[in-house]
Amino acid sequence: MRVNKVQELWEKSQTVIGGWLTIPSGFSAEIMAHQDWDVLTIDMQHGLVDASALVPMLTAISTTNVIPFVRVPWLEAGIIMKVLDAGSYGVICPMINTREDAERFVSYCRYAPQGTRSFGPSRAVLYAGEDYAQHANSTVLTFAMIETRQALDNLEDIVSVKGLDAVFVGPSDLGLSLGYVPGNFEEPVLNEAIETILKTAQSQGIRAGIYTLTPEFARRMIELGFDFVVISSDARLMVTQAQKILSELRL
Numbered sequence: 001m002r003v004n005k006v007q008e009l010w011e012k013s014q015t016v017i018g019g020w021l022t023i024p025s026g027f028s029a030e031i032m033a034h035q036d037w038d039v040l041t042i043d044m045q046h047g048l049v050d051a052s053a054l055v056p057m058l059t060a061i062s063t064t065n066v067i068p069f070v071r072v073p074w075l076e077a078g079i080i081m082k083v084l085d086a087g088s089y090g091v092i093c094p095m096i097n098t099r100e101d102a103e104r105f106v107s108y109c110r111y112a113p114q115g116t117r118s119f120g121p122s123r124a125v126l127y128a129g130e131d132y133a134q135h136a137n138s139t140v141l142t143f144a145m146i147e148t149r150q151a152l153d154n155l156e157d158i159v160s161v162k163g164l165d166a167v168f169v170g171p172s173d174l175g176l177s178l179g180y181v182p183g184n185f186e187e188p189v190l191n192e193a194i195e196t197i198l199k200t201a202q203s204q205g206i207r208a209g210i211y212t213l214t215p216e217f218a219r220r221m222i223e224l225g226f227d228f229v230v231i232s233s234d235a236r237l238m239v240t241q242a243q244k245i246l247s248e249l250r251l
Contacts, residue, residue, distance in 0.1 A: 005038060143165065
């Protein structure tokens with residue numbers, strides 16, 4: 001079974017640095033994978049990636065040692081099992097608001113007797129090895145997104161769910177749920193909520209991740225104690241660099 005580098009880094013008390021893929025292209029995924037990220041998450045929720053684009057992107061990432069994750073569109077058993085069968089080593093699930101949501105999510109990611117995942121790891125065996133079935137439950141990582149006021153209210157119950165490996169903060173939706181403009185990560189109430197999520201996860205011995213837009217904010221989150229930090233996305237990085245070049249040329 002191919003090891004999950006994310007777990008190795010955590011065992012060494014190192015923060016995992018992740019990229020984010022929203023462009024439905026194996027070529028752009030391969031370019032990103034060759035930039036030495038620890039993990040790349042393919043976004044099937046808000047990006048343009050559908051199931052037909054997923055496998056070429058996972059295959060492209062496999063040309064490197066970068067670990068492939070997928071953010072699924074929703075808490076739905078079919079798509080979660082499909083991305084796992086395709087070879088994703090971690091699943092980030094949006095809008096986990098209750099303990100029941102978290103329990104269902106974990107169950108969909110685990111083979112019996114720990115869960116209800118159906119067996120058929122077609123591409124996962126090619127990526128991970130013939131002994132995939134024996135080790136998948138302990139290798140595949142589960143991330144529950146905390147991004148609503150309801151999730152904050154149920155936070156203690158969510159993080160105590162057996163088999164949940166980590167929570168993942170979605171600052172834009174969390175800020176929106178708290179009454180702020182999405183994308184403004186500097187609101188004091190939002191930052192207080194982020195720290196609460198981190199401390200609550202740590203109190204239960206599970207990991208905490210967060211999506212960030214800038215290296216400066218990402219560094220702050222690393223210093224705060226987050227174990228898994230995503231910085232920007234392929235599309236956003238393209239826009240940022242293009243705008244920088246054009247602003248320098250059009251003085």
